[in-house]
Amino acid sequence: MIAAKYKDMLGAKSVIRELSEYAAVRGKEIGYENVFDYSLGNPSVPTPEKFKKAMVDLLEQCDPMEIHGYSPSLGIPSVKEAVAHSLNKRFGMKYTFKHIFMTSGAAGALAHAVRCVTVPGDEVLTFAPFFPEYHPYVDLSGAVLKVVPPNTEAFQVNFECFEEMLTDKVMAVLINTPNNPSGVVYTRETLEKLALIMREKSEEYGHDIYLISDEPYREIIFAGVENTYVSKVYDNTISCYSYSKSLSIPGERIGYIAVNPACSDAETIINMCGQISRGIGHNCPSSIVQLAVAQVLYDTSELSVYETNMNLLYEELISLGLACIKPGGTFYIFPKALEEDAKVFCQKAKNYDLILVPGDSFGCPGYFRMAYCMDTEKVKRSLPALRRFVETEYR
Incomplete structure (x- = not known):
């Protein structure tokens, strides 16, 4: 059957x-x-031409086993180190390679993140409007996605409904800013209020509530708009990133998870990702693409x-x-x-x-x-x- x-x-x-x-x-x-x-x-x-050149140089100059062989299950250490350094430099964070896990795009990152912090039956909240694929990403993990109704005045967070739905069954909140489909960027005020409520509820319920931040559009920001780095606002944040949009390489399927160093069990969560990969088949993204991306971390x-x-x-x-x-x-x-x-x-x-x-x-x-x-x-x-x-x- x-x-x-x-x-x-x-x-x-x-x-x-x-x-x-x-x-x-x-x-x-x-x-x-x-x-x-x-x-x-x-x-x-x-x-970017620089990415193309990096790929060509790797093909011409590197040991074929290095660029075509399996990467370590948690990602290539030098690439993870470079990603951590770039995030620290850009956003004032304190990541090390131990807080980075290389993934097959943002979809792979989200699949791992949800499984790291939920078990079947737990709830994950997200905010309408939302990317429809969140349902299979979450629901097929055994957790249940619940959607907070939209605030259609500005497509910021509907806090009244959010607080009603944030019960002790909720183990994670999934946000997407800049947002698909609205194009709206959550304001610093929105993120700080969200973080405050989540901290209060975590203390009330006696368990951590994780913020999973889906960030594939992070670099596509328009003039005069502030884009707050979510992990600066809330300690228990798991950032899920893809280079698909910033480098125009969606077919290469490359991204990462970055667990805030201040997050509870941050290094354990990264190590868990390697075990989750064994079950969902998102393990070992392309070695050559990891190495090429590491050379263009400040480019778009x-x-x-x-x-x-x-x-x-x-x-x-x-x-x-x-x-x-x-x-x-x-x-x-x-x-x-x-x-x-x-x-x-x-x-x-x-x-x-x-x-x-x-x-x-x-x-x-x-x-x-x-x-x-x-x-x-x-x-x-x-x-x-x-x-x-x-x-x-x-x-």
């Missing part, structure tokens, strides 16, 4: 992936350049195009009368649809070759996401289609 749990998941495929697949098929019919595909968050700017792709695209879309959306909170980072924007059912709204948009993602799976019915990681020229060409859509269907 096959596993019913995973068979049942076949009926609940990712809406984002389904829309991306539709866009690809439509592109074959009319040319993909004529499909305004805002579905998938796939970086659209080139990988040219990320400014995302802010350019955001401003173009934000101004157009506002001019068309759509309510929208201006993103502070990422390459997502999350406007309110012009009718109650965002699924119907997005279905109508397809008639104008606009591929938009309804907000229902993000925990925010009535909203929709646009992933504007595409050439600015194409964003500009999409604006007349957006205008035609709104004026034809809703004027």
